[in-house]
Amino acid sequence: MIQVNNLNKVFTKKIKKPGIKGIFFSKKQEYQAVSNIHLTVKKGEIVAFVGPNGAGKSTTIKMLTGILHPTSGEILVAGLNPVKERKKLAYRIGCMFGQKSSLWMHLPAIDTYQLYGAMYDIPKKELAVRIQEIVEMFDLQDIIHIPVRKLSLGQRMICEIGAIMLHKPEILFLDEPTIGLDIVVKEKVRNAILKINQQNQTTIFLTSHDLGDIERLCDRIIIIDHGVIIKDESLEHLKKEYLTEKFITILYEDNMEDVTFDYPVVMREKNKIVIKIDTEKNTMSSILEKFMQYGNVIDLEAIPVPLEEVIYDIYTRGDEKCENI
Amino acid sequence: MLMGVKNTINFFILSLKYNIKSSLEYKKSFIVQSIFMILNNGFFLIFWAVVFQTNEGQINGIEMNDILYLWSLPVASWGIANFFFGGFREINRYVLTGGLDTYILQPKNMLLNLATSKCDFGAFGDMMYGLVVGWIACGGSIWQYTQLLFYTILGTIITCATFVMVRIISIWLGEIEQVAHIYENTLLITLCNYPFEIFGGFMKFIMFTVVPAAYISHLPIKLLGKFDGRIFLWICLMTVVYTMMAIIIFYQSLKRYESGNHIAMKE
Numbered sequence: 001m002i003q004v005n006n007l008n009k010v011f012t013k014k015i016k017k018p019g020i021k022g023i024f025f026s027k028k029q030e031y032q033a034v035s036n037i038h039l040t041v042k043k044g045e046i047v048a049f050v051g052p053n054g055a056g057k058s059t060t061i062k063m064l065t066g067i068l069h070p071t072s073g074e075i076l077v078a079g080l081n082p083v084k085e086r087k088k089l090a091y092r093i094g095c096m097f098g099q100k101s102s103l104w105m106h107l108p109a110i111d112t113y114q115l116y117g118a119m120y121d122i123p124k125k126e127l128a129v130r131i132q133e134i135v136e137m138f139d140l141q142d143i144i145h146i147p148v149r150k151l152s153l154g155q156r157m158i159c160e161i162g163a164i165m166l167h168k169p170e171i172l173f174l175d176e177p178t179i180g181l182d183i184v185v186k187e188k189v190r191n192a193i194l195k196i197n198q199q200n201q202t203t204i205f206l207t208s209h210d211l212g213d214i215e216r217l218c219d220r221i222i223i224i225d226h227g228v229i230i231k232d233e234s235l236e237h238l239k240k241e242y243l244t245e246k247f248i249t250i251l252y253e254d255n256m257e258d259v260t261f262d263y264p265v266v267m268r269e270k271n272k273i274v275i276k277i278d279t280e281k282n283t284m285s286s287i288l289e290k291f292m293q294y295g296n297v298i299d300l301e302a303i304p305v306p307l308e309e310v311i312y313d314i315y316t317r318g319d320e321k322c323e324n325i
Numbered sequence: 326m327l328m329g330v331k332n333t334i335n336f337f338i339l340s341l342k343y344n345i346k347s348s349l350e351y352k353k354s355f356i357v358q359s360i361f362m363i364l365n366n367g368f369f370l371i372f373w374a375v376v377f378q379t380n381e382g383q384i385n386g387i388e389m390n391d392i393l394y395l396w397s398l399p400v401a402s403w404g405i406a407n408f409f410f411g412g413f414r415e416i417n418r419y420v421l422t423g424g425l426d427t428y429i430l431q432p433k434n435m436l437l438n439l440a441t442s443k444c445d446f447g448a449f450g451d452m453m454y455g456l457v458v459g460w461i462a463c464g465g466s467i468w469q470y471t472q473l474l475f476y477t478i479l480g481t482i483i484t485c486a487t488f489v490m491v492r493i494i495s496i497w498l499g500e501i502e503q504v505a506h507i508y509e510n511t512l513l514i515t516l517c518n519y520p521f522e523i524f525g526g527f528m529k530f531i532m533f534t535v536v537p538a539a540y541i542s543h544l545p546i547k548l549l550g551k552f553d554g555r556i557f558l559w560i561c562l563m564t565v566v567y568t569m570m571a572i573i574i575f576y577q578s579l580k581r582y583e584s585g586n587h588i589a590m591k592e
Contacts (some may be wrong), residue, residue: 011583062584067429069580090432102427104343106350111343118336119433147350 001171001203002041002064007073009034009059009227033059035227037073043170044201046193048214048235052315057207060224061173064205065095079172080309091120095161096177101201109140109159112148120167127166134162140193154185161192171203172196178210190216211311212241223314230306231314242310244280249273250291251299259294263287336433339442341409348444355446369518370396370458387520393462394549399517399542401455402480406488407448409503410440410481413488414509417495417502422583436489436575460533469549476545479564483537486571487513496578508536517542537567 011031016022026119034056051057063069064075064088066082075082092269096102103112110131117127135141138158143151148159157177164172177193178186194217196202208214214221214235221238223231231238252271267274277287284302291297373392382388392480407414416439419425421509428438455477463469491508495501516528516538532539540563544556 062426065430067426067584069581085431086429090430093430095430097426100423100426104347107343110345115336115339118332118339119431121332149576304534324463 001043001045002039002205003074003076004037004039004064005074007034007037007060007063007075008032009063009068010071011054033227034063036068037227037229039222039229039232041203041205043201043203044197045220046197046206046218048218048221049205049224050209050221050311055224056227057224058175059227061095061175061205061207065089065093065173075109087193091167092169093171093173094167095173095175096164097175099176099179099257101148101156101160102163103148103156103159106147108145108147109151109162110144112159112163113144116163116166117175122167128228130166130168134165137195138162138188154181157181157189158185158192161189165196168200169202171205174204174206174208175205176208178208178213179210186210187273193217221312225315238310242313245276245278247275247303248275248287249299249301249303250275250297252294253296253298256295261291261294263290292293333434333437337437340438341444344441344444348446355449358447359453362447363454366396366400366451366454366471382417387522390462391503391520391546393423393458394473394546395518395520395542397430397455397459397462398477398480398545399455399538400451401459401477402541403514404448404450404452404455405477406484407445408452410485410488411445411448412439412442413485414445414492414505415439415443416489416492417500417505418581420493420495421500421585424572425582426584428526429579429582436572440485463549472549473545476548476560479486479560480541480545482564483541483567484513486567487537489571490574493575493578496581512536513538513541537563540564540567 011033012028013031014026015029016026037060043085049057049060059068063070064082066086069083077089078092078320082089103109116212122130135144138161140159140162143155143159148156151159161177174193178189181189190213193204197204206213206217218235221231221233222229247266250273255270256273257268257270261273263275265273266276370392372388377384377389428435428442431438459473460470463473464482487508491505513536516532516536521543532543542561544560
């Protein structure tokens, strides 16, 4: 569904001198926002496209959707060139940018939906059916007739997602779809995205800083940094590769504050210690055996290193496997 | 092809409808602004009426009826352009805030879509004022008024074209709101509203080129006095030329569009 080869985007930015000198002295500098990107996304895949701020995520999405013209490289989205075939592509994709609204602020969402119906040439009867489906899917009955400016952020975001679903797009580009939402609404949005993907085999290309979105929704993760893709693999593989490390909390019967362990302890608090083990290097039983020598263990808990820390480690270290998170 | 045109027109009409509905959300503000705009324009006519009264109804061959035309055609064109197609004057803001993204992502003609994205409801007063003063200037002649309406439509198209050309420059120059304001409100309107005869050669050259006041106001008024086929064709041709220029400049400039992630900041 998405095919990208050798994609590059160079911006020119002005570097100004600080203070009053900046009014008169500035120099232009080229800045490579996206560098030689190659990627392929298959129909029905849910792909997370993540990276730190300024990594090139939004620039890439904007080139994939035809907003920005690439400096060089090839892009095919649903078999179409986004720059040359903008209108044709617009019928087949849906885009949502969490920071921008496509709804009319002073009108109720139902009016925007009617306008979108005309925009995507949806026959009136079919539009009525689709609006009804969306209202039911997102529980919009109580808010669809209220002017958008009077809705909460969460209600507005749900209406935004409804709007981009009206023309049943084959590919959804979602840029921070859950930004600013509370956990209940986030879950609602995530469920809706999964439902859309399962029902219509919709391909979803998603950026988010919320790793909950990624864990809950995505099959595959692409990590970009400084305009370069540094990881592109299945989420399952990433977890297997990086989440071999676990935090083990051991609760002893006695106070262990004065005991010296011959193994690095992450945290120590009276009778509780937390250690981190790599299950590829040490078996759980060998570790337990070692720590049981220090005292009587009354409880034990093993938690994998959170995905958030794995991603953070990849951002800060590049694509080397994290050694010490 | 025909279906595509029909769908585009349907969308355009619906977009206008919702745009006006959105603007009328604040009805009292709409009424007050319209009344003040009519009063504002009305004061100029009162001023001219006093001037003509003290000069025995004529100044260098210019009569009060000529002034009525000068305050009808361009004001009505300006009013229609801003009321129905006010989105054109938002282009520079969209460029700087990344607001063009929404229109690029939609499957309709981008310029038409942009045009109906905003309705300047203060311009409703201008539109009504221009049309009423035009009716008075035509002395009740329906044929004369029909011609005036036709030239008003051409004037609206040229006015919109200038809005597009001036505002899209922000892709190249950045913040140009003040420049655009001076061009549209000071140059275009002033050159349209004052008699052609008072301007010198250089200003007349400007009116036929950079600031197309001659095609919005002066040449149509000349035709309303006495029809001339060559001037008529010239106005029609220049309407097409300005429209084409606006379309070409807009889409060529768009290649440099850099989008943006606007978060409200101190300007």
